[in-house]
Amino acid sequence: MTDPVIFTRAGFFQGARESVPLLIGTMPFGLVTGITAHGAGLSILEAVLMSAVVYAGSAQLLALAAWTHPAPIVAATFAAFVVNLRLALMGPVLAPWLDRLRGWRVWLSLFVMADQTWAQSVRTMNAGGNDAAVLLGGGTAMIVVWTIMTAIGHVVGSYIQPPPGHPLFFAALAIFVCMLVNMWRGPRDILPWLIAAVVAIIVSRLLPGGSWHIVSGALCGSLVGGLLEHYRKTPA
Amino acid sequence: MRLDLSNLAAIIGMALATYACRGGGYWLFRQIRPTPLIRAVLAFIPGTLFVSYVVPALVAGGVRQMVGAAVTLVIMITTGSLIGAIVGGTGAAWLAYSFL
Incomplete structure:
Protein backbone atom coordinates (compact mmCIF):
# COMPACT_ATOMS: atom_id res chain seq x y z
CA MET A 1 0.00 0.00 0.00
CA THR A 2 1.78 3.09 -1.21
CA ASP A 3 -1.11 5.56 -1.43
CA PRO A 4 -1.80 7.65 1.66
CA VAL A 5 -4.69 6.43 3.78
CA ILE A 6 -7.83 8.49 3.29
CA PHE A 7 -11.19 8.61 5.08
CA THR A 8 -14.01 9.73 2.81
CA ARG A 9 -17.78 9.75 2.56
CA ALA A 10 -17.46 7.63 -0.59
CA GLY A 11 -15.48 5.02 1.38
CA PHE A 12 -18.11 5.01 4.10
CA PHE A 13 -20.87 4.28 1.58
CA GLN A 14 -18.71 1.71 -0.22
CA GLY A 15 -18.33 -0.14 3.09
CA ALA A 16 -22.06 0.05 3.79
CA ARG A 17 -22.92 -1.15 0.28
CA GLU A 18 -20.47 -4.06 0.39
CA SER A 19 -21.81 -5.18 3.75
CA VAL A 20 -25.33 -5.87 2.42
CA PRO A 21 -24.86 -9.66 1.97
CA LEU A 22 -23.33 -9.79 5.48
CA LEU A 23 -26.31 -7.89 6.87
CA ILE A 24 -28.79 -10.31 5.31
CA GLY A 25 -26.88 -13.27 6.72
CA THR A 26 -26.79 -11.68 10.17
CA MET A 27 -30.53 -10.88 10.30
CA PRO A 28 -31.64 -14.29 11.67
CA PHE A 29 -28.95 -13.98 14.37
CA GLY A 30 -30.31 -10.57 15.43
CA LEU A 31 -33.83 -11.95 15.41
CA VAL A 32 -32.80 -14.81 17.70
CA THR A 33 -31.04 -12.39 20.03
CA GLY A 34 -34.23 -10.33 20.33
CA ILE A 35 -36.35 -13.42 20.91
CA THR A 36 -33.89 -14.64 23.56
CA ALA A 37 -33.85 -11.23 25.27
CA HIS A 38 -37.64 -11.36 25.46
CA GLY A 39 -37.46 -14.85 26.90
CA ALA A 40 -34.91 -13.70 29.51
CA GLY A 41 -37.34 -11.05 30.71
CA LEU A 42 -35.70 -7.94 29.26
CA SER A 43 -37.96 -5.10 28.13
CA ILE A 44 -37.75 -4.04 24.49
CA LEU A 45 -35.87 -0.90 25.59
CA GLU A 46 -33.29 -2.99 27.45
CA ALA A 47 -32.95 -5.44 24.56
CA VAL A 48 -32.39 -2.65 22.05
CA LEU A 49 -29.98 -0.83 24.35
CA MET A 50 -27.95 -4.03 24.81
CA SER A 51 -27.65 -4.63 21.07
CA ALA A 52 -26.71 -0.99 20.43
CA VAL A 53 -23.99 -0.67 23.08
CA VAL A 54 -22.72 -4.26 23.49
CA TYR A 55 -23.24 -5.18 19.81
CA ALA A 56 -21.80 -8.68 20.06
CA GLY A 57 -24.19 -11.51 19.25
CA SER A 58 -22.52 -14.53 20.77
CA ALA A 59 -21.71 -12.66 24.01
CA GLN A 60 -25.30 -11.42 24.27
CA LEU A 61 -26.75 -14.90 23.71
CA LEU A 62 -24.39 -16.45 26.24
CA ALA A 63 -25.20 -13.83 28.90
CA LEU A 64 -28.95 -13.94 28.21
CA ALA A 65 -29.01 -17.72 28.55
CA ALA A 66 -27.98 -17.29 32.20
CA TRP A 67 -29.89 -14.06 32.95
CA THR A 68 -31.42 -13.66 36.43
CA HIS A 69 -33.44 -11.04 38.31
CA PRO A 70 -31.76 -8.94 39.60
CA ALA A 71 -29.35 -9.11 36.66
CA PRO A 72 -26.03 -11.02 36.98
CA ILE A 73 -23.85 -7.90 36.59
CA VAL A 74 -20.43 -9.49 37.23
CA ALA A 75 -21.15 -12.74 35.38
CA ALA A 76 -22.56 -10.96 32.31
CA THR A 77 -19.60 -8.56 32.20
CA PHE A 78 -17.15 -11.44 32.50
CA ALA A 79 -18.96 -13.46 29.83
CA ALA A 80 -18.80 -10.50 27.45
CA PHE A 81 -15.08 -10.11 28.04
CA VAL A 82 -14.27 -13.78 27.56
CA VAL A 83 -16.39 -14.20 24.42
CA ASN A 84 -15.11 -10.99 22.85
CA LEU A 85 -11.42 -11.44 23.57
CA ARG A 86 -11.01 -12.39 19.90
CA LEU A 87 -11.90 -8.79 18.97
CA ALA A 88 -8.66 -7.68 20.64
CA LEU A 89 -6.73 -9.62 17.98
CA MET A 90 -8.69 -8.05 15.15
CA GLY A 91 -7.98 -4.35 15.63
CA PRO A 92 -4.16 -4.66 15.25
CA VAL A 93 -4.57 -6.40 11.86
CA LEU A 94 -6.03 -3.15 10.54
CA ALA A 95 -3.11 -1.11 11.94
CA PRO A 96 -1.93 -0.02 8.46
CA TRP A 97 -5.21 1.91 8.24
CA LEU A 98 -5.87 2.80 11.87
CA ASP A 99 -2.31 4.07 12.51
CA ARG A 100 -2.92 6.85 10.02
CA LEU A 101 -6.28 7.98 11.39
CA ARG A 102 -6.85 10.37 14.27
CA GLY A 103 -9.24 10.69 17.19
CA TRP A 104 -12.87 9.65 16.80
CA ARG A 105 -12.26 8.06 13.41
CA VAL A 106 -10.12 5.37 15.07
CA TRP A 107 -12.23 4.77 18.16
CA LEU A 108 -15.64 4.94 16.49
CA SER A 109 -14.50 2.64 13.67
CA LEU A 110 -13.38 0.16 16.33
CA PHE A 111 -16.66 0.53 18.25
CA VAL A 112 -18.70 -0.64 15.24
CA MET A 113 -16.17 -3.31 14.17
CA ALA A 114 -17.82 -6.74 13.88
CA ASP A 115 -16.20 -10.00 12.76
CA GLN A 116 -17.82 -9.89 9.33
CA THR A 117 -17.26 -6.22 8.50
CA TRP A 118 -13.72 -6.45 9.83
CA ALA A 119 -13.02 -9.34 7.46
CA GLN A 120 -14.43 -7.30 4.60
CA SER A 121 -12.14 -4.38 5.49
CA VAL A 122 -9.08 -6.62 5.81
CA ARG A 123 -9.80 -7.90 2.33
CA THR A 124 -10.20 -4.38 0.93
CA MET A 125 -7.01 -3.24 2.68
CA ASN A 126 -4.96 -6.22 1.48
CA ALA A 127 -6.20 -5.62 -2.06
CA GLY A 128 -4.61 -2.17 -1.89
CA GLY A 129 -7.66 -0.18 -0.78
CA ASN A 130 -6.65 3.03 1.01
CA ASP A 131 -10.02 4.43 2.14
CA ALA A 132 -10.27 3.46 5.82
CA ALA A 133 -13.85 4.74 6.09
CA VAL A 134 -14.92 1.36 4.64
CA LEU A 135 -14.62 -0.09 8.16
CA LEU A 136 -16.87 2.59 9.69
CA GLY A 137 -19.40 2.33 6.84
CA GLY A 138 -19.78 -1.45 7.02
CA GLY A 139 -19.85 -1.39 10.82
CA THR A 140 -22.45 1.36 11.00
CA ALA A 141 -24.77 -0.50 8.60
CA MET A 142 -24.23 -3.63 10.70
CA ILE A 143 -24.98 -2.05 14.10
CA VAL A 144 -28.13 -0.37 12.77
CA VAL A 145 -29.49 -3.58 11.21
CA TRP A 146 -28.43 -5.58 14.26
CA THR A 147 -30.30 -3.29 16.64
CA ILE A 148 -33.43 -3.15 14.46
CA MET A 149 -33.49 -6.96 14.14
CA THR A 150 -33.19 -7.26 17.92
CA ALA A 151 -36.25 -5.03 18.33
CA ILE A 152 -38.21 -7.08 15.78
CA GLY A 153 -37.08 -10.29 17.49
CA HIS A 154 -38.28 -8.98 20.85
CA VAL A 155 -41.73 -8.33 19.39
CA VAL A 156 -41.76 -11.71 17.59
CA GLY A 157 -40.74 -13.36 20.85
CA SER A 158 -44.13 -12.52 22.34
CA TYR A 159 -45.72 -14.84 19.79
CA ILE A 160 -43.22 -17.57 18.86
CA GLN A 161 -40.08 -19.12 20.28
CA PRO A 162 -38.21 -21.08 17.53
CA PRO A 163 -36.14 -23.97 18.94
CA PRO A 164 -32.40 -23.26 19.43
CA GLY A 165 -31.32 -25.73 16.74
CA HIS A 166 -33.46 -24.22 13.98
CA PRO A 167 -31.63 -24.37 10.59
CA LEU A 168 -32.32 -20.67 9.98
CA PHE A 169 -29.58 -19.97 12.51
CA PHE A 170 -27.07 -21.68 10.26
CA ALA A 171 -26.94 -18.44 8.23
CA ALA A 172 -24.64 -16.88 10.84
CA LEU A 173 -22.17 -19.75 10.53
CA ALA A 174 -22.44 -19.68 6.71
CA ILE A 175 -21.02 -16.13 6.73
CA PHE A 176 -17.96 -17.32 8.61
CA VAL A 177 -17.46 -20.17 6.14
CA CYS A 178 -17.54 -17.61 3.31
CA MET A 179 -15.01 -15.45 5.17
CA LEU A 180 -12.66 -18.45 5.15
CA VAL A 181 -12.73 -18.43 1.36
CA ASN A 182 -11.97 -14.71 1.33
CA MET A 183 -9.09 -15.13 3.80
CA TRP A 184 -7.37 -17.94 1.91
CA ARG A 185 -4.03 -16.71 0.51
CA GLY A 186 -2.57 -19.93 -0.87
CA PRO A 187 -0.52 -22.97 0.22
CA ARG A 188 1.38 -21.03 2.89
CA ASP A 189 -1.89 -20.95 4.86
CA ILE A 190 -2.26 -24.75 5.03
CA LEU A 191 -0.07 -25.47 8.07
CA PRO A 192 -1.20 -22.45 10.17
CA TRP A 193 -4.86 -23.25 9.43
CA LEU A 194 -4.40 -26.93 10.35
CA ILE A 195 -2.74 -25.97 13.63
CA ALA A 196 -5.49 -23.43 14.35
CA ALA A 197 -8.19 -26.05 13.71
CA VAL A 198 -6.60 -28.69 15.93
CA VAL A 199 -5.84 -26.28 18.79
CA ALA A 200 -9.33 -24.76 18.57
CA ILE A 201 -11.04 -28.16 18.71
CA ILE A 202 -8.97 -29.26 21.71
CA VAL A 203 -9.43 -25.99 23.64
CA SER A 204 -13.17 -25.87 22.87
CA ARG A 205 -13.44 -29.23 24.65
CA LEU A 206 -11.26 -28.22 27.60
CA LEU A 207 -12.64 -24.68 28.12
CA PRO A 208 -16.15 -24.51 26.65
CA GLY A 209 -18.37 -21.44 26.76
CA GLY A 210 -15.99 -18.66 25.89
CA SER A 211 -13.79 -17.64 23.03
CA TRP A 212 -10.63 -19.18 24.43
CA HIS A 213 -10.60 -21.71 21.59
CA ILE A 214 -10.78 -18.92 19.00
CA VAL A 215 -8.04 -16.86 20.65
CA SER A 216 -5.71 -19.81 21.24
CA GLY A 217 -6.31 -21.37 17.82
CA ALA A 218 -5.68 -18.07 16.03
CA LEU A 219 -2.58 -17.29 18.10
CA CYS A 220 -0.97 -20.75 17.74
CA GLY A 221 -1.64 -20.96 14.00
CA SER A 222 -0.47 -17.40 13.37
CA LEU A 223 2.67 -17.77 15.49
CA VAL A 224 3.75 -20.83 13.52
CA GLY A 225 2.91 -19.19 10.20
CA GLY A 226 4.58 -15.89 11.12
CA LEU A 227 7.73 -17.52 12.55
CA LEU A 228 8.17 -19.78 9.50
CA GLU A 229 7.68 -16.91 7.10
CA HIS A 230 9.93 -14.54 9.05
CA TYR A 231 12.88 -16.89 9.38
CA ARG A 232 12.57 -18.18 5.86
CA LYS A 233 13.01 -14.63 4.60
CA THR A 234 15.82 -13.65 6.98
CA PRO A 235 18.07 -16.69 7.53
CA ALA A 236 20.17 -16.36 10.68
CA MET B 1 -40.72 0.65 28.31
CA ARG B 33 6.50 -0.77 18.25
CA PRO B 34 5.62 -3.76 16.06
CA THR B 35 8.60 -5.68 14.71
CA PRO B 36 8.62 -7.38 11.29
CA LEU B 37 8.04 -10.68 13.10
CA ILE B 38 4.88 -9.35 14.79
CA ARG B 39 3.66 -8.09 11.44
CA ALA B 40 4.29 -11.52 9.88
CA VAL B 41 2.30 -13.16 12.69
CA LEU B 42 -0.55 -10.64 12.38
CA ALA B 43 -0.91 -11.38 8.68
CA PHE B 44 -2.02 -14.90 9.60
CA ILE B 45 -4.63 -13.79 12.18
CA PRO B 46 -7.63 -13.29 9.83
CA GLY B 47 -7.57 -16.80 8.37
CA THR B 48 -6.69 -18.69 11.55
CA LEU B 49 -9.28 -16.72 13.54
CA PHE B 50 -12.11 -17.79 11.25
CA VAL B 51 -10.78 -21.37 11.12
CA SER B 52 -10.83 -21.46 14.93
CA TYR B 53 -14.38 -20.12 14.89
CA VAL B 54 -15.82 -22.41 12.23
CA VAL B 55 -14.16 -25.81 12.72
CA PRO B 56 -15.19 -26.44 16.38
CA ALA B 57 -18.73 -25.22 15.58
CA LEU B 58 -18.98 -27.67 12.68
CA VAL B 59 -17.57 -30.52 14.73
CA ALA B 60 -20.13 -29.81 17.46
CA GLY B 61 -22.95 -29.30 14.96
CA GLY B 62 -22.60 -32.69 13.26
CA VAL B 63 -23.51 -33.93 9.78
CA ARG B 64 -26.29 -31.40 9.01
CA GLN B 65 -24.06 -28.41 9.64
CA MET B 66 -21.28 -30.06 7.63
CA VAL B 67 -23.65 -30.43 4.68
CA GLY B 68 -24.59 -26.75 4.95
CA ALA B 69 -20.94 -25.73 5.25
CA ALA B 70 -19.89 -27.87 2.28
CA VAL B 71 -22.57 -26.34 0.04
CA THR B 72 -21.69 -22.83 1.26
CA LEU B 73 -18.03 -23.50 0.51
CA VAL B 74 -18.64 -24.88 -2.99
CA ILE B 75 -20.93 -21.98 -4.00
CA MET B 76 -18.53 -19.41 -2.58
CA ILE B 77 -15.49 -20.89 -4.36
CA THR B 78 -17.21 -21.46 -7.71
CA THR B 79 -19.35 -18.30 -7.96
CA GLY B 80 -17.73 -15.91 -5.46
CA SER B 81 -21.24 -14.77 -4.56
CA LEU B 82 -21.51 -14.12 -0.82
CA ILE B 83 -25.28 -13.85 -0.80
CA GLY B 84 -25.68 -16.93 -3.03
CA ALA B 85 -23.42 -18.94 -0.74
CA ILE B 86 -25.25 -17.86 2.44
CA VAL B 87 -28.73 -18.52 1.03
CA GLY B 88 -27.71 -21.76 -0.72
CA GLY B 89 -25.80 -23.07 2.30
CA THR B 90 -28.59 -22.25 4.73
CA GLY B 91 -31.11 -23.86 2.35
CA ALA B 92 -28.97 -27.00 2.17
CA ALA B 93 -28.65 -27.07 5.97
CA TRP B 94 -32.43 -26.72 6.20
CA LEU B 95 -32.94 -29.66 3.82
CA ALA B 96 -30.40 -31.70 5.77
CA TYR B 97 -32.29 -30.91 9.00
CA SER B 98 -35.52 -32.08 7.40
CA PHE B 99 -34.24 -35.35 5.93
CA LEU B 100 -31.24 -36.48 7.98
Whole structure:
Protein backbone atom coordinates (compact mmCIF):
# COMPACT_ATOMS: atom_id res chain seq x y z
CA MET A 1 0.00 0.00 0.00
CA THR A 2 1.78 3.09 -1.21
CA ASP A 3 -1.11 5.56 -1.43
CA PRO A 4 -1.80 7.65 1.66
CA VAL A 5 -4.69 6.43 3.78
CA ILE A 6 -7.83 8.49 3.29
CA PHE A 7 -11.19 8.61 5.08
CA THR A 8 -14.01 9.73 2.81
CA ARG A 9 -17.78 9.75 2.56
CA ALA A 10 -17.46 7.63 -0.59
CA GLY A 11 -15.48 5.02 1.38
CA PHE A 12 -18.11 5.01 4.10
CA PHE A 13 -20.87 4.28 1.58
CA GLN A 14 -18.71 1.71 -0.22
CA GLY A 15 -18.33 -0.14 3.09
CA ALA A 16 -22.06 0.05 3.79
CA ARG A 17 -22.92 -1.15 0.28
CA GLU A 18 -20.47 -4.06 0.39
CA SER A 19 -21.81 -5.18 3.75
CA VAL A 20 -25.33 -5.87 2.42
CA PRO A 21 -24.86 -9.66 1.97
CA LEU A 22 -23.33 -9.79 5.48
CA LEU A 23 -26.31 -7.89 6.87
CA ILE A 24 -28.79 -10.31 5.31
CA GLY A 25 -26.88 -13.27 6.72
CA THR A 26 -26.79 -11.68 10.17
CA MET A 27 -30.53 -10.88 10.30
CA PRO A 28 -31.64 -14.29 11.67
CA PHE A 29 -28.95 -13.98 14.37
CA GLY A 30 -30.31 -10.57 15.43
CA LEU A 31 -33.83 -11.95 15.41
CA VAL A 32 -32.80 -14.81 17.70
CA THR A 33 -31.04 -12.39 20.03
CA GLY A 34 -34.23 -10.33 20.33
CA ILE A 35 -36.35 -13.42 20.91
CA THR A 36 -33.89 -14.64 23.56
CA ALA A 37 -33.85 -11.23 25.27
CA HIS A 38 -37.64 -11.36 25.46
CA GLY A 39 -37.46 -14.85 26.90
CA ALA A 40 -34.91 -13.70 29.51
CA GLY A 41 -37.34 -11.05 30.71
CA LEU A 42 -35.70 -7.94 29.26
CA SER A 43 -37.96 -5.10 28.13
CA ILE A 44 -37.75 -4.04 24.49
CA LEU A 45 -35.87 -0.90 25.59
CA GLU A 46 -33.29 -2.99 27.45
CA ALA A 47 -32.95 -5.44 24.56
CA VAL A 48 -32.39 -2.65 22.05
CA LEU A 49 -29.98 -0.83 24.35
CA MET A 50 -27.95 -4.03 24.81
CA SER A 51 -27.65 -4.63 21.07
CA ALA A 52 -26.71 -0.99 20.43
CA VAL A 53 -23.99 -0.67 23.08
CA VAL A 54 -22.72 -4.26 23.49
CA TYR A 55 -23.24 -5.18 19.81
CA ALA A 56 -21.80 -8.68 20.06
CA GLY A 57 -24.19 -11.51 19.25
CA SER A 58 -22.52 -14.53 20.77
CA ALA A 59 -21.71 -12.66 24.01
CA GLN A 60 -25.30 -11.42 24.27
CA LEU A 61 -26.75 -14.90 23.71
CA LEU A 62 -24.39 -16.45 26.24
CA ALA A 63 -25.20 -13.83 28.90
CA LEU A 64 -28.95 -13.94 28.21
CA ALA A 65 -29.01 -17.72 28.55
CA ALA A 66 -27.98 -17.29 32.20
CA TRP A 67 -29.89 -14.06 32.95
CA THR A 68 -31.42 -13.66 36.43
CA HIS A 69 -33.44 -11.04 38.31
CA PRO A 70 -31.76 -8.94 39.60
CA ALA A 71 -29.35 -9.11 36.66
CA PRO A 72 -26.03 -11.02 36.98
CA ILE A 73 -23.85 -7.90 36.59
CA VAL A 74 -20.43 -9.49 37.23
CA ALA A 75 -21.15 -12.74 35.38
CA ALA A 76 -22.56 -10.96 32.31
CA THR A 77 -19.60 -8.56 32.20
CA PHE A 78 -17.15 -11.44 32.50
CA ALA A 79 -18.96 -13.46 29.83
CA ALA A 80 -18.80 -10.50 27.45
CA PHE A 81 -15.08 -10.11 28.04
CA VAL A 82 -14.27 -13.78 27.56
CA VAL A 83 -16.39 -14.20 24.42
CA ASN A 84 -15.11 -10.99 22.85
CA LEU A 85 -11.42 -11.44 23.57
CA ARG A 86 -11.01 -12.39 19.90
CA LEU A 87 -11.90 -8.79 18.97
CA ALA A 88 -8.66 -7.68 20.64
CA LEU A 89 -6.73 -9.62 17.98
CA MET A 90 -8.69 -8.05 15.15
CA GLY A 91 -7.98 -4.35 15.63
CA PRO A 92 -4.16 -4.66 15.25
CA VAL A 93 -4.57 -6.40 11.86
CA LEU A 94 -6.03 -3.15 10.54
CA ALA A 95 -3.11 -1.11 11.94
CA PRO A 96 -1.93 -0.02 8.46
CA TRP A 97 -5.21 1.91 8.24
CA LEU A 98 -5.87 2.80 11.87
CA ASP A 99 -2.31 4.07 12.51
CA ARG A 100 -2.92 6.85 10.02
CA LEU A 101 -6.28 7.98 11.39
CA ARG A 102 -6.85 10.37 14.27
CA GLY A 103 -9.24 10.69 17.19
CA TRP A 104 -12.87 9.65 16.80
CA ARG A 105 -12.26 8.06 13.41
CA VAL A 106 -10.12 5.37 15.07
CA TRP A 107 -12.23 4.77 18.16
CA LEU A 108 -15.64 4.94 16.49
CA SER A 109 -14.50 2.64 13.67
CA LEU A 110 -13.38 0.16 16.33
CA PHE A 111 -16.66 0.53 18.25
CA VAL A 112 -18.70 -0.64 15.24
CA MET A 113 -16.17 -3.31 14.17
CA ALA A 114 -17.82 -6.74 13.88
CA ASP A 115 -16.20 -10.00 12.76
CA GLN A 116 -17.82 -9.89 9.33
CA THR A 117 -17.26 -6.22 8.50
CA TRP A 118 -13.72 -6.45 9.83
CA ALA A 119 -13.02 -9.34 7.46
CA GLN A 120 -14.43 -7.30 4.60
CA SER A 121 -12.14 -4.38 5.49
CA VAL A 122 -9.08 -6.62 5.81
CA ARG A 123 -9.80 -7.90 2.33
CA THR A 124 -10.20 -4.38 0.93
CA MET A 125 -7.01 -3.24 2.68
CA ASN A 126 -4.96 -6.22 1.48
CA ALA A 127 -6.20 -5.62 -2.06
CA GLY A 128 -4.61 -2.17 -1.89
CA GLY A 129 -7.66 -0.18 -0.78
CA ASN A 130 -6.65 3.03 1.01
CA ASP A 131 -10.02 4.43 2.14
CA ALA A 132 -10.27 3.46 5.82
CA ALA A 133 -13.85 4.74 6.09
CA VAL A 134 -14.92 1.36 4.64
CA LEU A 135 -14.62 -0.09 8.16
CA LEU A 136 -16.87 2.59 9.69
CA GLY A 137 -19.40 2.33 6.84
CA GLY A 138 -19.78 -1.45 7.02
CA GLY A 139 -19.85 -1.39 10.82
CA THR A 140 -22.45 1.36 11.00
CA ALA A 141 -24.77 -0.50 8.60
CA MET A 142 -24.23 -3.63 10.70
CA ILE A 143 -24.98 -2.05 14.10
CA VAL A 144 -28.13 -0.37 12.77
CA VAL A 145 -29.49 -3.58 11.21
CA TRP A 146 -28.43 -5.58 14.26
CA THR A 147 -30.30 -3.29 16.64
CA ILE A 148 -33.43 -3.15 14.46
CA MET A 149 -33.49 -6.96 14.14
CA THR A 150 -33.19 -7.26 17.92
CA ALA A 151 -36.25 -5.03 18.33
CA ILE A 152 -38.21 -7.08 15.78
CA GLY A 153 -37.08 -10.29 17.49
CA HIS A 154 -38.28 -8.98 20.85
CA VAL A 155 -41.73 -8.33 19.39
CA VAL A 156 -41.76 -11.71 17.59
CA GLY A 157 -40.74 -13.36 20.85
CA SER A 158 -44.13 -12.52 22.34
CA TYR A 159 -45.72 -14.84 19.79
CA ILE A 160 -43.22 -17.57 18.86
CA GLN A 161 -40.08 -19.12 20.28
CA PRO A 162 -38.21 -21.08 17.53
CA PRO A 163 -36.14 -23.97 18.94
CA PRO A 164 -32.40 -23.26 19.43
CA GLY A 165 -31.32 -25.73 16.74
CA HIS A 166 -33.46 -24.22 13.98
CA PRO A 167 -31.63 -24.37 10.59
CA LEU A 168 -32.32 -20.67 9.98
CA PHE A 169 -29.58 -19.97 12.51
CA PHE A 170 -27.07 -21.68 10.26
CA ALA A 171 -26.94 -18.44 8.23
CA ALA A 172 -24.64 -16.88 10.84
CA LEU A 173 -22.17 -19.75 10.53
CA ALA A 174 -22.44 -19.68 6.71
CA ILE A 175 -21.02 -16.13 6.73
CA PHE A 176 -17.96 -17.32 8.61
CA VAL A 177 -17.46 -20.17 6.14
CA CYS A 178 -17.54 -17.61 3.31
CA MET A 179 -15.01 -15.45 5.17
CA LEU A 180 -12.66 -18.45 5.15
CA VAL A 181 -12.73 -18.43 1.36
CA ASN A 182 -11.97 -14.71 1.33
CA MET A 183 -9.09 -15.13 3.80
CA TRP A 184 -7.37 -17.94 1.91
CA ARG A 185 -4.03 -16.71 0.51
CA GLY A 186 -2.57 -19.93 -0.87
CA PRO A 187 -0.52 -22.97 0.22
CA ARG A 188 1.38 -21.03 2.89
CA ASP A 189 -1.89 -20.95 4.86
CA ILE A 190 -2.26 -24.75 5.03
CA LEU A 191 -0.07 -25.47 8.07
CA PRO A 192 -1.20 -22.45 10.17
CA TRP A 193 -4.86 -23.25 9.43
CA LEU A 194 -4.40 -26.93 10.35
CA ILE A 195 -2.74 -25.97 13.63
CA ALA A 196 -5.49 -23.43 14.35
CA ALA A 197 -8.19 -26.05 13.71
CA VAL A 198 -6.60 -28.69 15.93
CA VAL A 199 -5.84 -26.28 18.79
CA ALA A 200 -9.33 -24.76 18.57
CA ILE A 201 -11.04 -28.16 18.71
CA ILE A 202 -8.97 -29.26 21.71
CA VAL A 203 -9.43 -25.99 23.64
CA SER A 204 -13.17 -25.87 22.87
CA ARG A 205 -13.44 -29.23 24.65
CA LEU A 206 -11.26 -28.22 27.60
CA LEU A 207 -12.64 -24.68 28.12
CA PRO A 208 -16.15 -24.51 26.65
CA GLY A 209 -18.37 -21.44 26.76
CA GLY A 210 -15.99 -18.66 25.89
CA SER A 211 -13.79 -17.64 23.03
CA TRP A 212 -10.63 -19.18 24.43
CA HIS A 213 -10.60 -21.71 21.59
CA ILE A 214 -10.78 -18.92 19.00
CA VAL A 215 -8.04 -16.86 20.65
CA SER A 216 -5.71 -19.81 21.24
CA GLY A 217 -6.31 -21.37 17.82
CA ALA A 218 -5.68 -18.07 16.03
CA LEU A 219 -2.58 -17.29 18.10
CA CYS A 220 -0.97 -20.75 17.74
CA GLY A 221 -1.64 -20.96 14.00
CA SER A 222 -0.47 -17.40 13.37
CA LEU A 223 2.67 -17.77 15.49
CA VAL A 224 3.75 -20.83 13.52
CA GLY A 225 2.91 -19.19 10.20
CA GLY A 226 4.58 -15.89 11.12
CA LEU A 227 7.73 -17.52 12.55
CA LEU A 228 8.17 -19.78 9.50
CA GLU A 229 7.68 -16.91 7.10
CA HIS A 230 9.93 -14.54 9.05
CA TYR A 231 12.88 -16.89 9.38
CA ARG A 232 12.57 -18.18 5.86
CA LYS A 233 13.01 -14.63 4.60
CA THR A 234 15.82 -13.65 6.98
CA PRO A 235 18.07 -16.69 7.53
CA ALA A 236 20.17 -16.36 10.68
CA MET B 1 -40.72 0.65 28.31
CA ARG B 2 -39.24 -0.64 31.55
CA LEU B 3 -35.57 0.02 32.36
CA ASP B 4 -34.49 -1.97 35.39
CA LEU B 5 -31.44 -0.62 37.22
CA SER B 6 -29.65 -3.95 37.62
CA ASN B 7 -30.34 -4.80 33.96
CA LEU B 8 -28.92 -1.43 32.97
CA ALA B 9 -25.81 -2.02 35.10
CA ALA B 10 -25.25 -5.45 33.53
CA ILE B 11 -25.68 -4.04 30.02
CA ILE B 12 -23.19 -1.24 30.73
CA GLY B 13 -20.77 -3.76 32.23
CA MET B 14 -21.02 -5.91 29.10
CA ALA B 15 -20.58 -2.88 26.85
CA LEU B 16 -17.42 -1.77 28.69
CA ALA B 17 -15.96 -5.28 28.65
CA THR B 18 -16.67 -5.59 24.93
CA TYR B 19 -15.14 -2.25 24.06
CA ALA B 20 -12.12 -3.09 26.20
CA CYS B 21 -11.58 -5.90 23.67
CA ARG B 22 -12.60 -4.03 20.51
CA GLY B 23 -10.64 -0.86 21.19
CA GLY B 24 -8.19 -2.17 23.79
CA GLY B 25 -6.47 -4.68 21.52
CA TYR B 26 -5.49 -1.99 19.05
CA TRP B 27 -4.72 0.52 21.84
CA LEU B 28 -2.23 -1.94 23.37
CA PHE B 29 -0.75 -2.64 19.96
CA ARG B 30 -0.18 1.08 19.45
CA GLN B 31 1.87 1.29 22.65
CA ILE B 32 4.42 -1.22 21.34
CA ARG B 33 6.50 -0.77 18.25
CA PRO B 34 5.62 -3.76 16.06
CA THR B 35 8.60 -5.68 14.71
CA PRO B 36 8.62 -7.38 11.29
CA LEU B 37 8.04 -10.68 13.10
CA ILE B 38 4.88 -9.35 14.79
CA ARG B 39 3.66 -8.09 11.44
CA ALA B 40 4.29 -11.52 9.88
CA VAL B 41 2.30 -13.16 12.69
CA LEU B 42 -0.55 -10.64 12.38
CA ALA B 43 -0.91 -11.38 8.68
CA PHE B 44 -2.02 -14.90 9.60
CA ILE B 45 -4.63 -13.79 12.18
CA PRO B 46 -7.63 -13.29 9.83
CA GLY B 47 -7.57 -16.80 8.37
CA THR B 48 -6.69 -18.69 11.55
CA LEU B 49 -9.28 -16.72 13.54
CA PHE B 50 -12.11 -17.79 11.25
CA VAL B 51 -10.78 -21.37 11.12
CA SER B 52 -10.83 -21.46 14.93
CA TYR B 53 -14.38 -20.12 14.89
CA VAL B 54 -15.82 -22.41 12.23
CA VAL B 55 -14.16 -25.81 12.72
CA PRO B 56 -15.19 -26.44 16.38
CA ALA B 57 -18.73 -25.22 15.58
CA LEU B 58 -18.98 -27.67 12.68
CA VAL B 59 -17.57 -30.52 14.73
CA ALA B 60 -20.13 -29.81 17.46
CA GLY B 61 -22.95 -29.30 14.96
CA GLY B 62 -22.60 -32.69 13.26
CA VAL B 63 -23.51 -33.93 9.78
CA ARG B 64 -26.29 -31.40 9.01
CA GLN B 65 -24.06 -28.41 9.64
CA MET B 66 -21.28 -30.06 7.63
CA VAL B 67 -23.65 -30.43 4.68
CA GLY B 68 -24.59 -26.75 4.95
CA ALA B 69 -20.94 -25.73 5.25
CA ALA B 70 -19.89 -27.87 2.28
CA VAL B 71 -22.57 -26.34 0.04
CA THR B 72 -21.69 -22.83 1.26
CA LEU B 73 -18.03 -23.50 0.51
CA VAL B 74 -18.64 -24.88 -2.99
CA ILE B 75 -20.93 -21.98 -4.00
CA MET B 76 -18.53 -19.41 -2.58
CA ILE B 77 -15.49 -20.89 -4.36
CA THR B 78 -17.21 -21.46 -7.71
CA THR B 79 -19.35 -18.30 -7.96
CA GLY B 80 -17.73 -15.91 -5.46
CA SER B 81 -21.24 -14.77 -4.56
CA LEU B 82 -21.51 -14.12 -0.82
CA ILE B 83 -25.28 -13.85 -0.80
CA GLY B 84 -25.68 -16.93 -3.03
CA ALA B 85 -23.42 -18.94 -0.74
CA ILE B 86 -25.25 -17.86 2.44
CA VAL B 87 -28.73 -18.52 1.03
CA GLY B 88 -27.71 -21.76 -0.72
CA GLY B 89 -25.80 -23.07 2.30
CA THR B 90 -28.59 -22.25 4.73
CA GLY B 91 -31.11 -23.86 2.35
CA ALA B 92 -28.97 -27.00 2.17
CA ALA B 93 -28.65 -27.07 5.97
CA TRP B 94 -32.43 -26.72 6.20
CA LEU B 95 -32.94 -29.66 3.82
CA ALA B 96 -30.40 -31.70 5.77
CA TYR B 97 -32.29 -30.91 9.00
CA SER B 98 -35.52 -32.08 7.40
CA PHE B 99 -34.24 -35.35 5.93
CA LEU B 100 -31.24 -36.48 7.98
